Amino acid sequence: MIQVLTFSKRNAPHIKGILNLTIPLDESPIWIFGQYLSSLSIYIYLLILLEEGKWVKYYRLNPEDVAFTISNFTFYYFF
Numbered sequence: 001m002i003q004v005l006t007f008s009k010r011n012a013p014h015i016k017g018i019l020n021l022t023i024p025l026d027e028s029p030i031w032i033f034g035q036y037l038s039s040l041s042i043y044i045y046l047l048i049l050l051e052e053g054k055w056v057k058y059y060r061l062n063p064e065d066v067a068f069t070i071s072n073f074t075f076y077y078f079f
Contacts (some may be wrong), residue, residue, distance in 0.1 A: 004036075005029040030059060037061070040069050 008015065008023045015021055019039055023032055034044045042065045047058040 004033050008032050040073075042066055042069050 009025050012023055012025070015023055019036075021035055021039060023035065030044070037044060042061060045060045045062060047060060049056050049058065
């Protein structure tokens, strides 16, 4: 995830120009990655569970969103 933050800081003007996304550089890498995915209509879901006395965060993608986006991307860009 640190690579996402480094990439975003280094290429912020290009990201704004190409994707029309303004990425605040003080945001977390997971938030920035979520913005990239949301531009593809894929969303991150947060699940917080108590495991062995500690709260653990799990980030998941909805498989239906991913399948739909991949099928549309494949159809429009390769055919």
